[in-house]
Amino acid sequence: MMATRVLFPLVVVDVALFCVDDGGLRVLLVKRALEPEQGRWALPGGVLKPDQDANLEAAARRVLRNKVSVDIPHLEEIRTFSGNERDSRGWSIAVLFCALLPRDQVQALIRDKVEAVEWADAAKPGHRLAFDHTEQLFTALRVLRDKVDRHALPLHLMPEKFTLTALQRTCEAILGRPLDKAVFRRRLKGSEDLVETDEFERGLQRPAQLYRAREGFAFMA
Amino acid sequence: MMATRVLFPLVVVDVALFCVDDGGLRVLLVKRALEPEQGRWALPGGVLKPDQDANLEAAARRVLRNKVSVDIPHLEEIRTFSGNERDSRGWSIAVLFCALLPRDQVQALIRDKVEAVEWADAAKPGHRLAFDHTEQLFTALRVLRDKVDRHALPLHLMPEKFTLTALQRTCEAILGRPLDKAVFRRRLKGSEDLVETDEFERGLQRPAQLYRAREGFAFMA
DNA sequence: AGAATAGTGTCTGTCAGACAGTATCGC
DNA sequence: GCGATACTGTCTGACAGACACTATTCT
Missing domain, CATH: 3.90.79.10 (Nucleoside Triphosphate Pyrophosphohydrolase)
Known part of the structure; x- marks a missing residue:
């Protein structure tokens, strides 16, 4: 042995x-x-x-x-x-x-x-x-x-469809610090990994548009 | 077996x-x-x-x-x-x-x-x-x-003392593309990893100041 | 003086941070 | 209307790319 x-x-x-x-x-x-x-x-x-x-x-x-x-x-x-x-x-x-x-x-x-x-x-x-x-x-x-x-999006942690605010909360949870909403969303505009849907999450306030990950997306590369 | x-x-x-x-x-x-x-x-x-x-x-x-x-x-x-x-x-x-x-x-x-x-x-x-x-x-x-x-300096590839131009040539060799001299040197100004010496490399032209890596420097971190 | 290399100044576009502002829902 | 949340506009400072410019040496 x-x-x-x-x-x-x-x-x-x-x-x-x-x-x-x-x-x-x-x-x-x-x-x-x-x-x-x-x-x-x-x-x-x-x-x-x-x-x-x-x-x-x-x-x-x-x-x-x-x-x-x-x-x-x-x-x-x-x-x-x-x-x-x-x-x-x-x-x-x-x-x-x-x-x-x-x-x-x-x-x-x-x-x-x-x-x-x-x-x-x-x-x-x-x-x-x-x-x-x-x-x-x-x-x-x-x-x-x-x-x-380095601006990688942890989409593997999200459900199939999610709001941008939910994605921001996830990033904040990982980093352990708050992020600025406008800065966060501005960056997402140019992202190839994010696809907008025509659905909205309806809650108690203004509805939020739902997004999903691009087909074939991989987080760590 | x-x-x-x-x-x-x-x-x-x-x-x-x-x-x-x-x-x-x-x-x-x-x-x-x-x-x-x-x-x-x-x-x-x-x-x-x-x-x-x-x-x-x-x-x-x-x-x-x-x-x-x-x-x-x-x-x-x-x-x-x-x-x-x-x-x-x-x-x-x-x-x-x-x-x-x-x-x-x-x-x-x-x-x-x-x-x-x-x-x-x-x-x-x-x-x-x-x-x-x-x-x-x-x-x-x-x-x-x-x-x-990502701006890491490959100082482990350099001799103990080296000129900034030599360091730039090394980075260019790694990346496989030319770098702008002014941009490269501007970045180095703020680097903690680089220490200037009071020696110069004297050659056929204007002498170049020699630098060395900070004590305890590690490239990959 | 001229060649060659070291090193700097400056303009411009891009982008992050900060923060205020507008839009649209439920009640 | 009001509260709440989604979303956007704008100012500012930092920095990268491009490129021209100055500085100092040898021959």
Whole structure:
């Protein structure tokens, strides 16, 4: 066992699954049912299974399919974490992925799960996480914020149709700071990724036009 | 052998080592001495050795130390390439790193090596590379260009002291297009990463002031 | 003086930030 | 009309691109 471990490192995939709910950016945590680090909160993850997974991204997709019964709209590799210290089982490689879940699929997800699951504040998870998952989480969060800072639109976090104000709230939740409405909308005018519909969201005030993502849109590129 | 390969994937690190020479961006290629893909040009790479390597970055550093007798100033992970198809030995993970070599260490490197080595045009390597290394190379090149486009200064490619014009030539080599001198220098005025010295490079014309990188400077962040 | 390279001044268009203003709904 | 939210107009400062200009060296 130790001998194979030295020649072949343990390879795991971990996923930082983000959503926006109640105006805050949340990340999915699971309570570990098995050793090592049993009982501690962690990012969902699992061991690579070369006989089942076409590649590492497919492995991350499988992990999420098992923990969560949703098709993940977007999944992207962030970076690796490796070495002898990060997992008590020995020399290991963790490949971190970032996933985005639309707002309208969040509630269903929580209800379906049996194991302990929590949508934690992404910036302040409130638990000491297992392994190096705190560092992993902050790394994923930094990458996500960088993208939005560079004007990438997190449309994978939105329902199919949404208002521009809702999109702005999502960006604000990711960045953790308010944005100017006029500036935000001026930028969106030139965006190829946004398509206007002829529908409106009717509420208690002036109706807001609904938009959707361009066909084939991908957030992280 | 096949059984272990299914449970434990082959893990390799590959390095895109860039330099600037003769006004062009070059990447180091080696001719593979062993199967698989013997005789084909490839990015320098090697199998991870958990008993020797503290982590994946250290593995990349070791690979370069063996192929090249230089201390690498900067090394950064780009992304992974994985699956059953990319290496004839079976299910594998390649972790790609990007490294930058100062201009004044290039000539020494070429002379010292016994095995077949070539500084190829980074944008047009001119060989069909082994494995998925052509895709790896273009991925690394794209990341490098993105950074410079976002005003990161590739000081790790420069000698200890350099003129602003030399730095501009390096950026132009990376981007593959000319830059405006006045625009380039105006941006540098506000840079914390650049320190002016009181020395000048005296040549055939008006002397140019020499600059150096700030202590503790890191290119990719 | 002239060639060559280092380094600067300036005009213009674009865009972000700030903020006030107008438009359109439900009541 | 009034409150609330959607949406727009405009001023200002920062900065990029383009390009002409000045400065300092060697021959």
